[in-house]
Amino acid sequence: MVIFSTTALSKTFHDQPLFADVSFGMVEGERVGIIGRNGVGKTTLMRIIAGAEPPDEGKVTFNSQASFEYLEQMPVFSRKQTVLDAVMEGRKDIQSMLDRHAELCGLVARSQDANLQRELDEVTERIESAHGWTLETDARIMLQKLGVSQFDADVRRLSGGQRKRVALARALLRDPDLLILDEPTNHLDADSVQWLQDRLQNSPRALLLITHDRYFLDAVVNRIVEMDQQQLVSFPGNYEEYLERREAMISAQEAEADRTRSKLRQELAWLQRGAPARRTKQKSRIDWIERMEAAPKPVEEKRIKIEVGDSFLGSKIIDAVNISKSIGGKLLFEHFTYQATAGDRIGIIGPNGCGKSTLLNVMAGEIEPDTGSVKIGSSVRIGYFRQENLDFDPTKSVIGTLRSVAEYIDTGVGRERYLSASDMLRKFHFPNRQQSALVGTLSGGERRRLSLLMVLMNDPNVLFLDEPTNDFDLQTMNALEEYLQHFQGFLVIVSHDRMFLDRTVEYIYSFDGEGHIKQYPGNYTAYLERKEKEEAARAEELAEQRRKREREGKKDAKGNGKPKNPKKLTWKEEREYERLEQEIAALEEEKAALTAEMHAGDQSDYTALADMGQRIQDIDDRIAVLSDRWLELAARLEG
Numbered sequence: 239m240v241i242f243s244t245t246a247l248s249k250t251f252h253d254q255p256l257f258a259d260v261s262f263g264m265v266e267g268e269r270v271g272i273i274g275r276n277g278v279g280k281t282t283l284m285r286i287i288a289g290a291e292p293p294d295e296g297k298v299t300f301n302s303q304a305s306f307e308y309l310e311q312m313p314v315f316s317r318k319q320t321v322l323d324a325v326m327e328g329r330k331d332i333q334s335m336l337d338r339h340a341e342l343c344g345l346v347a348r349s350q351d352a353n354l355q356r357e358l359d360e361v362t363e364r365i366e367s368a369h370g371w372t373l374e375t376d377a378r379i380m381l382q383k384l385g386v387s388q389f390d391a392d393v394r395r396l397s398g399g400q401r402k403r404v405a406l407a408r409a410l411l412r413d414p415d416l417l418i419l420d421e422p423t424n425h426l427d428a429d430s431v432q433w434l435q436d437r438l439q440n441s442p443r444a445l446l447l448i449t450h451d452r453y454f455l456d457a458v459v460n461r462i463v464e465m466d467q468q469q470l471v472s473f474p475g476n477y478e479e480y481l482e483r484r485e486a487m488i489s490a491q492e493a494e495a496d497r498t499r500s501k502l503r504q505e506l507a508w509l510q511r512g513a514p515a516r517r518t519k520q521k522s523r524i525d526w527i528e529r530m531e532a533a534p535k536p537v538e539e540k541r542i543k544i545e546v547g548d549s550f551l552g553s554k555i556i557d558a559v560n561i562s563k564s565i566g567g568k569l570l571f572e573h574f575t576y577q578a579t580a581g582d583r584i585g586i587i588g589p590n591g592c593g594k595s596t597l598l599n600v601m602a603g604e605i606e607p608d609t610g611s612v613k614i615g616s617s618v619r620i621g622y623f624r625q626e627n628l629d630f631d632p633t634k635s636v637i638g639t640l641r642s643v644a645e646y647i648d649t650g651v652g653r654e655r656y657l658s659a660s661d662m663l664r665k666f667h668f669p670n671r672q673q674s675a676l677v678g679t680l681s682g683g684e685r686r687r688l689s690l691l692m693v694l695m696n697d698p699n700v701l702f703l704d705e706p707t708n709d710f711d712l713q714t715m716n717a718l719e720e721y722l723q724h725f726q727g728f729l730v731i732v733s734h735d736r737m738f739l740d741r742t743v744e745y746i747y748s749f750d751g752e753g754h755i756k757q758y759p760g761n762y763t764a765y766l767e768r769k770e771k772e773e774a775a776r777a778e779e780l781a782e783q784r785r786k787r788e789r790e791g792k793k794d795a796k797g798n799g800k801p802k803n804p805k806k807l808t809w810k811e812e813r814e815y816e817r818l819e820q821e822i823a824a825l826e827e828e829k830a831a832l833t834a835e836m837h838a839g840d841q842s843d844y845t846a847l848a849d850m851g852q853r854i855q856d857i858d859d860r861i862a863v864l865s866d867r868w869l870e871l872a873a874r875l876e877g
Contacts, residue, residue: 239266241304241416241444242287247296249282252679256282257468260296266304266415269438269445271455271477274465275667276683276711280448281311281420283465287446288418306416311424311682311709313405315393321404322389325377328412332370335361373411380407383433384426385590399425399590410437419447423454424708427590428734428762450707450715452477452737551580551699554615555728558601561610562753563593569753570596572609578700578728585739585762586732588749594732595625597755598702601730621698625705628689632678636668636688639677643695659695666691667713683709690718699727707735736762780865783872787819807875815875818868822861829857 243263249256256279264270272280285291287298288308300306307328315324326333342358345351365371378389384403393404402425409417417438423431431454438445438458449455455462456477464471464480473480555578562572570593586594599605602622603614614620630639640659647657657665663673666687680688686709693701701722707715715738722729722742733739739746739762746758746765758765807815832850 239304240264240301241266241268241306242298242300244287244298245296247283247286247293247298249279249286249294251279251282252675254679255468257465257470260468260470262463262470264416264444264446267442267444268461269459270447270461270463271459272446272448272463272465273455273480273712275713276687276709277681278465280465281681284308284418284420284446284448285310304416305412305414306418307409307412307414308418309402309405309409309420309422311402311420312398313401315401315404317394319393320390321381321386321393321396322374322377324393324404325381325408325411326373328408328410329370329373332365332368332373335365335368335370336373339365377407377411380410384430403430406434413443416444416446419445419449421448421450421709423449423451423734425590426734428587428736429589431734431736450710450712451735452712452715551727552615552617554613555579555618555700556601556615557611557613558607559610559612561600561607561612563596563600563605563607565593565596571749571755572753574610574755576601580728581726582728583722583742583744584730585743585746586730586749587734587739587746587762587765589751592749592751594749595704598622598704598730598732602702618700619696619698620700620702621693621696622702623690623693623704623706625708628685628692630677630685630688632676634677635674636677636680637663637673639688640691640695643692644697647695647697662691662695666717683711683714686710687714690714694721701725701727701729703729703731703733705733706731707733707738776869779873780869783869787872807871811871811874815868815871818864818871822864822868825857825861825864829854829861832857 241264243261245261247260247262248258260283272284274280282291285308286293288306289298290308290310319327339358339361342354342361346354346358381387381389381404384407386400386403386407393401396404406419406422409419422434426434431451435454435457445458447459459476460474462473462475462477462480464473464484473483475483556576557578558574558576561574563570574597586597588594596605600607601612602620603612634642637659640663643659645659647662660670660673664670668684668688677685677688690706706718710718719738719741729742731739731743741761743761744759746760746762748756748758748765750756758768760768832854835850
């Protein structure tokens with residue numbers, strides 16, 4: 239089934255053509271990733287397809303039988319409603335049936351009207367066929383997986399990142415024929431990105447997305463569409479296959495350009511030697527050469543080489559000693575000690591809201607820790623790239639904005655030792671014609687790129703990057719990675735972008751959400767491998783501890799042995815250990831009974847079903863907490 243098609247789309251922004259005469263379409267089950275430099279019109283094309291913005295020319299035709307959901311970069315909720323209600327709004331059809339079911343239950347309880355009972359039976363059947371009884375549970379699970387736990391909060395009062403996650407949960411819950419997602423991984427932590435990636439991989443639905451996360455792109459799409467030179471070029475396969483095909487295409491273009499230049503040189507030499515008697519033939523050859531020279535040149539694939547020098551760092555850089563910080567009564571981290579050395583490359587990860595940005599602010603000396611101290615060396619020059627864009631003056635030019643930081647920087651090496659603001663802009667794909675443009679005409683990604691340039695123009699020797707990859711195109715990310723590979727100062731990155739961390743850091747500092755920060759040597763992939771081994775060992779240890787206790791209990795019952803005396807536990811801890819075993823077993827029995835009751839009970843009692851579903855979720859959470867404590871005591875018991 240064809241989901242949509244576009245015909246001869248054209249769009250101009252601030253007198254600059256974005257794309258012209260573009261035709262594009264998708265079929266059922268297809269998963270397409272749109273890539274291209276910032277400012278080429280990726281988001282604009284997506285908005286036109288979703289009907290959020292009109293084209294200058296052309297049209298978009300959707301299959302009347304196909305449904306779609308559009309996730310904007312910054313969703314807006316205009317009316318008051320709870321987070322849970324906003325998500326469940328994605329399935330208005332089921333929600334209306336549930337509301338009618340609750341109303342009918344009340345009416346039937348007060349009346350013996352056969353018509354009401356018949357309608358109740360019909361609504362109940364429709365809810366069951368649509369799997370509607372678990373709608374609220376599904377919504378809660380999605381929100382939790384995406385890092386949202388305040389189900390009753392007013393959605394209008396959430397931060398931009400939280401609203402994005404709520405809107406994403408609503409789009410996923412609706413489960414349309416086509417999901418249109420603009421940067422869905424922004425504002426998600428690494429665990430949430432992995433969950434979303436797995437869900438989309440396993441979904442049969444069509445997908446159209448823009449993302450800077452290359453691992454995510456590689457995993458979920460089966461076609462890449464590149465926007466360049468006001469046109470679309472389609473590449474079958476995932477991101478890895480796109481890179482292979484793109485490289486082959488560039489190599490072919492370069493070979494063809496070499497052949498054309500060789501032919502031109504031969505023809506020009508022939509013309510210069512030609513006899514006057516052959517003017518007619520010469521004229522035809524001159525015309526041919528002019529046509530060759532006037533033909534569009536293949537776009538050169540530029541690589542940005544950043545050559546900013548690294549200024550001197552003394553022996554003392556940043557010393558953080560036993561620092562702790564709480565905000566609003568919530569402990570973010572405690573007893574954290576770190577002494578920075580030149581060349582350190584740290585990646586910081588953890589759940590949203592755990593305190594990653596706060597840690598950067600404390601280490602940068604911008605806020606005071608509750609305990610401990612932070613001392614910064616006298617030769618340190620910190621470059622801090624934040625999640626929020628700088629508050630630019632939209633009436634100033636791009637180059638004027640950058641010159642307000644510095645006219646030039648001294649790299650100290652090479653013939654391009656002095657790099658002007660204009661040089662740096664060109665290296666970051668701001669051509670001369672755009673340098674004089676007003677900042678207000680830049681796209682979101684271009685403003686982020688300008689913000690990064692303003693940080694680098696200060697020639698820092700310490701770099702703090704807080705979610706630096708958000709809204710960057712792939713070229714800018716590759717350029718930043720290349721720069722960081724040669725950066726000799728102290729580097730700290732907060733990011734959820736797994737490939738970016740893999741290519742830039744050598745240590746991972748992971749927040750556990752309970753105030754502890756654990757160090758893992760290596761990049762993000764090495765961290766995942768260590769975590770998987772730890773979790774597998776932990777699960778095996780817990781299982782073995784339980785099996786051993788069961789064996790000891792059987793021995794004691796037969797009189798064949800004595801239970802081991804827990805010398806390392808206090809009397810109180812021994813009683814706690816025994817109580818934990820009993821409570822975990824009782825909770826598991828209660829969960830099994832509730833599950834059976836939900837399947838066998840009255841499916842028309844929505845309130846009771848919802849209560850049982852919530853109780854099962856609470857039991858799972860409680861078992862997880864008790865098991866952790868049981869394992870801790872068991873390890874001490876075994877010495």
